[in-house]
Amino acid sequence: MSVKQILLIGDDYPGVWHPLEQVARELEQILEGEFRLTVTQNYDDLSTLDANEYAACISYADIWTRTLTSEQIAGLLKFVAGGGGLLAIHNGISLAGSYELLQVIGAKFITHPPYQQLHFYRTTNEHPLLQGVEDFTIDEEPYQFEFDPYTPRTVFLEFEHAGKRWPSAWEQRYGLGKVVYLHPGHRADSFRPEAIKRLILNSARWIAKPEGE
Numbered sequence: 001m002s003v004k005q006i007l008l009i010g011d012d013y014p015g016v017w018h019p020l021e022q023v024a025r026e027l028e029q030i031l032e033g034e035f036r037l038t039v040t041q042n043y044d045d046l047s048t049l050d051a052n053e054y055a056a057c058i059s060y061a062d063i064w065t066r067t068l069t070s071e072q073i074a075g076l077l078k079f080v081a082g083g084g085g086l087l088a089i090h091n092g093i094s095l096a097g098s099y100e101l102l103q104v105i106g107a108k109f110i111t112h113p114p115y116q117q118l119h120f121y122r123t124t125n126e127h128p129l130l131q132g133v134e135d136f137t138i139d140e141e142p143y144q145f146e147f148d149p150y151t152p153r154t155v156f157l158e159f160e161h162a163g164k165r166w167p168s169a170w171e172q173r174y175g176l177g178k179v180v181y182l183h184p185g186h187r188a189d190s191f192r193p194e195a196i197k198r199l200i201l202n203s204a205r206w207i208a209k210p211e212g213e
Contacts, residue, residue, distance in 0.1 A: 004208050005053060006031070008039045009046065010060030010092070018062045018091045022188035027058065030197045035204055043068060047075035049084065055208035056085030059092030060185070073100050080104055081175030085207025089200075090143075090185030104174045105181055106153045107145040107167075115141050115186065118159045120168060120195070127156045129171060129180065129202045136195040142166065143183045157199070159183075169199065171206070178207040 008027065010020035024039045031037065038054075046068070049057060057079065068076075077100055080086050086104065088095065093109050096102040119137045122130050142161040147153070157169035168183040180203040184190055191197070 003034065003036050004055040006035050006037050006056045006058055006204065006208070007045065007049065007054045008037045008058045008060060009041070009043065010039075011041055011062040013062070016187050018060070018186070019188055020060055020062075023060055023089075023185070023191060026188055026191035027200065030191065030200050031204055034201075035208070043072050046073075046079075047071040049075050049079040051079055051082050051084040054079075054084065056087060056204065058204075059086065059088040059095050060090070061088075061094050062091045063094045063097065064091075067097050068095070068101075073098050076101065077104065080177035080179065083176040083210060085177055085204075086174075086179045087200075087203050087207055088179075088181045090183060090190070092185075093143075093145075093181060102148050103151055104179060106151040106170060106172050106179065107147045107181070110144045110146050112141040112143045113161065115139060118142060118161060120157055120159045120184075121165065123156050123158055127154070129156055129169075129199065129206055131202055132198045133195050133202070136193060138184060138190070138193050138196070140184050140190065141186050143168075157182075171203075176210075178209075180207055 012020040096108040153170045153172040155170040158165040
């Protein structure tokens with residue numbers, strides 16, 4: 001089995017929140033043997049993203065206060081629409097600051113209450129992204145989202161907060177490509193629970209597999 005290439009894009013900051021370098025090491029261990037990561041902080045790499053070179057892109061982008069250029073947006077749109085996969089993890093949803101990429105990811109971040117213990121629940125037992133995943137409890141930020149009303153999606157994971165269930169992970173198609181969003185991932189140690197490892201590996205396999213295979 002050939003090892004598929006994935007581009008991981010994000011921003012490295014000192015401290016425990018959204019640390020790209022540490023998260024990259026966690027992801028390399030999770031994906032080892034099936035995928036090889038190329039890590040970049042250069043968003044111009046999105047402009048030339050080529051499905052012949054990369055099977056998928058993982059967004060751990062932390063660009064809440066800036067927007068991508070038209071060339072960067074167009075490169076990622078072309079990649080996903082042409083059959084490339086996109087996995088956005090936690091703050092990686094910040095790409096949805098542009099409306100074009102909001103349609104690709106399917107939602108934008110609104111706010112979150114304080115970091116706390118959250119209980120996560122599968123919405124179904126049948127979805128391939130939940131293979132080997134049981135309901136679980138971890139410490140995480142209770143992200144809240146506003147969905148694009150025109151984008152069909154399947155929410156396969158929810159968390160409980162303030163007496164109600166909130167969406168935590170979903171998948172959808174964009175053109176010929178597949179897109180997954182996973183909300184857990186605030187710190188490097190957020191990637192160590194077995195349920196999270198399995199969700200990431202399932203997601204990478206799913207988005208990197210061409211439609212019809």
